[in-house]
Amino acid sequence: MTQLSESVVRLIDQLSTxxxxxxxxxxxxxxxxxxxxxxxxxxxxxxxxxxxLNVRYCARCFNLAEQELCNICLDPSRTQDVICVxxxxxxxxALEQSGGYRGMYHVLLGKIAPLxxxxxxxLTIDKLVQRVKQGNVREVIxxxxxxxxxxxxxxxxxxxxxxxxxxxxxxxRGITQxxxxxxxxxxxxxxxxxxxxxF
Amino acid sequence: xAAEKTLAIVLRVTEFSETxxxxxxxxxxxGKLSALAKGARRPKSPFEAALDVxxxxxxxxxxxxxxxxxxxxxxxxxxRFRAGARNLESLYAAYYVVELLGxxxxxxxxxxxxxxxxxxxxxxLDSAIGEKHELHTTISILLMRFQMQMLSxxxxxxxxxxxxxxxxxLEETIDKKRVAFGLNSGGILCAKCKRNDRRIxxxxxxxxxxxxDAMGTxxxxxxxxxxxxPLGEMRGLLDWYITHLLGIKPTILKFL
Numbered sequence: 001m002t003q004l005s006e007s008v009v010r011l012i013d014q015l016s017t018x019x020x021x022x023x024x025x026x027x028x029x030x031x032x033x034x035x036x037x038x039x040x041x042x043x044x045x046x047x048x049x050x051x052x053l054n055v056r057y058c059a060r061c062f063n064l065a066e067q068e069l070c071n072i073c074l075d076p077s078r079t080q081d082v083i084c085v086x087x088x089x090x091x092x093x094a095l096e097q098s099g100g101y102r103g104m105y106h107v108l109l110g111k112i113a114p115l116x117x118x119x120x121x122x123l124t125i126d127k128l129v130q131r132v133k134q135g136n137v138r139e140v141i142x143x144x145x146x147x148x149x150x151x152x153x154x155x156x157x158x159x160x161x162x163x164x165x166x167x168x169x170x171x172x173r174g175i176t177q178x179x180x181x182x183x184x185x186x187x188x189x190x191x192x193x194x195x196x197x198x199f
Numbered sequence: 200x201a202a203e204k205t206l207a208i209v210l211r212v213t214e215f216s217e218t219x220x221x222x223x224x225x226x227x228x229x230g231k232l233s234a235l236a237k238g239a240r241r242p243k244s245p246f247e248a249a250l251d252v253x254x255x256x257x258x259x260x261x262x263x264x265x266x267x268x269x270x271x272x273x274x275x276x277x278x279r280f281r282a283g284a285r286n287l288e289s290l291y292a293a294y295y296v297v298e299l300l301g302x303x304x305x306x307x308x309x310x311x312x313x314x315x316x317x318x319x320x321x322x323x324l325d326s327a328i329g330e331k332h333e334l335h336t337t338i339s340i341l342l343m344r345f346q347m348q349m350l351s352x353x354x355x356x357x358x359x360x361x362x363x364x365x366x367x368x369l370e371e372t373i374d375k376k377r378v379a380f381g382l383n384s385g386g387i388l389c390a391k392c393k394r395n396d397r398r399i400x401x402x403x404x405x406x407x408x409x410x411x412d413a414m415g416t417x418x419x420x421x422x423x424x425x426x427x428x429p430l431g432e433m434r435g436l437l438d439w440y441i442t443h444l445l446g447i448k449p450t451i452l453k454f455l
Contacts, residue, residue, distance in 0.1 A: 019216065019217070020216045020217050114291060114294050114450060114451050114454045115211060115252065115294055115297070115298060115450060115451070116450075117450050119453075119454070146248075147248075147251045147252070148251050148252045148253050148254075148280055148283045148290070149252065149283075151283040151284040152283045152287060152290050154284070155283065155284060155285070155286075155287055155290075156287060159287070185247050185248065185275075185276055186276075187248065187276050187278070187279045188247070188248060
């Protein structure tokens with residue numbers, strides 16, 4: 001028979017289901033929650049409850065939203081005719097935090113990963129094509145992850161958008177600011193050379 | 200726990216935690232293995248951009264005993280697969296190569312020749328160019344050559360020169376310029392033996408010759424005679440045969 005109370009054991013069990021949290025970490029978090037004031041612990045519980053009850057995907061761009069449309073789609077000050085395509089809402093957040101982009105988004109909710117059995121039908125690509133076909137879109141920026149699966153996803157989407165009178169661009173890639181040329185990987189250097197631009 | 204160095208093709212990358220991932224590699228000297236790459240997802244990871252599917256890299260890993268994951272300590276990118284940004288057919292064909300490597304080989308069972316064949320196939324798929332039809336033909340040839348040579352190296356090559364059950368001459372297996380290929384028997388069958396195999400595929404003589412040639416080194420993408428072969432029929436048979444061997448249809452086939 002366990003020496004801990006049933007509620008504490010249940011809390012530890014639930015916490016240890018979270019990614020990156022093992023049994024020991026779950027126990028530490030549970031003891032922390034037992035130590036902090038009741039209001040603080042219940043605020044965390046309420047936040048978890050609210051996010052599960054209220055948050056859904058935006059009907060237009062599939063970002064996280066609490067209404068039918070997300071805050072970005074509802075913001076009239078943003079550039080409406082440029083759509084940046086990302087794999088996940090967390091990629092959108094990263095781009096927003098960069099402060100360098102003020103257009104609209106489209107979240108794919110994944111990537112085409114044939115080796116995992118994930119095809120284009122599992123993503124929101126059809127909805128993106130519909131958005132572009134409805135007009136008023138000047139440019140689509142592919143901001144999928146810079147790896148083989150991300151590139152494949154971007155290429156598939158750009159093939160789908162061919163002939164729709166829209167500029168298709170992708171994020172630049174190559175050497176990072178502050179790095180040293182002679183120590184840069186030759187493949188990354190090759191990317192930088194092939195994607196050079198006028199000075 | 201010795202540190203081992205080898206060349207490797209990245210077959211699969213799976214997220215393990217916020218900063219680490221598990222990679223499945225097909226290595227030149229140790230065959231297939233899975234290893235934990237700690238910190239691989241950090242911005243300044245020691246693995247740079249090496250751990251991407253289809254990349255060829257030079258790795259250092261600590262070999263663990265038993266069922267434990269090996270520990271990857273270094274990975275230096277040697278060659279990255281770039282065709283994924285240019286044409287999807289090359290990309291999906293290369294995915295098929297790594298899926299077959301993953302499914303057809305066992306952990307820590309080295310096949311250095313198969314490793315070299317896989318790298319050269321991936322490199323050729325990466326550099327394949329041409330109009331849609333031309334490219335499709337080139338990719339079919341590369342895939343078939345890889346499949347036949349891989350099967351041969353793994354001791355699973357189909358019997359194409361005589362009845363695989365009774366060893367009757369090839370001439371005795373021909374019926375109206377076609378031969379019967381028995382999936383269960385793993386090769387061509389004479390009229391008498393084919394009655395015992397419930398999974399028979401009829402194959403033209405030119406497809407049969409083409410499959411036999413694909414095991415040799417002269418099965419080149421620029422050879423006009425090779426490009427005129429019934430490549431669709433040959434690929435169809437090979438895909439059936441490999442599906443039969445694996446007991447499961449490779450995931451990538453529906454994309455090809």
